[in-house]
Amino acid sequence: MPLHQLNMFDLLEPPAPVVRRQPIEYTHRPLPTRAYGRDYVMQIRVEERDPIEIEVRGVPALITFGYGFSTYTVQPHGSLFWSHTGFRSWAGFHGAVEAEPDTITALIERLYRRPYVKDGLGGQPERWWPSYALQWRYTTGFILEFGRDRSRLWAQWGPERHAELWAKKEREFRAGLSQMEADGTDPNDLPPRRGFKGQRPRFNFDSQLSEFSA
Secondary structure (H helix, E strand, O other), X not given: OOOOOOOHHHHOOOOOOOOOOOOOOOOEEEXXXXXXXXXXXXXXXXXXXXXXXXXXXXXXXXEEEOOEEEEEXXXXXXOEEOOXXXXXXXXXXXOOOOOOHHHHHHHHHHHHHOOHHHOOOOOOOEEOOOHHHHHHHXXXXXXHHHOOOOOOOOHHHOHHHHHHHHHHHHHHHHHHHHHHHHHOOOHHHOOOOOOOOOOOOOOOOOOOHHHOXX
């Protein structure tokens, strides 16, 4: 009988087979709500609680549940809320499935008391705005702060790319103003973005970005 020389790998057990988990598929149900101050149909998982509405310091809100809870404004943009986006999540908050309005209210009150520099409200709510308006505010603030000298900003990419970037910013600036005009939003009502330094001019719906950078 021939001899077989073993090596150390023969003594090891074979690796366990790889078990691939199938993705979990959730079933959702449509539910009409007042989120963002309009008729807004949400897709709610069938096992989740129905959303509720509460009011904190005179500010009404819609509360949805799942992986914690989330809050949505139910008033039109420009109204007060505890987030400038009209939405704030408490994802990961344990016990949210059973949370009652008093518990949720207490957490929102804690946000009110937290200092502004620590991502709180410093005692005051803020007005909320649509995402396109917030993007317009950010881009415009960036140009006002760093792009006064148009020849220098993005010049490192070469003249062709430099021209493309400024043309893109011009289009975005005009598109944002056009959308605000259609929505009845005064661009001067949007506060400067956090950390903005410099003088903020007044805008009208005919403004051109070239007025503020040369």
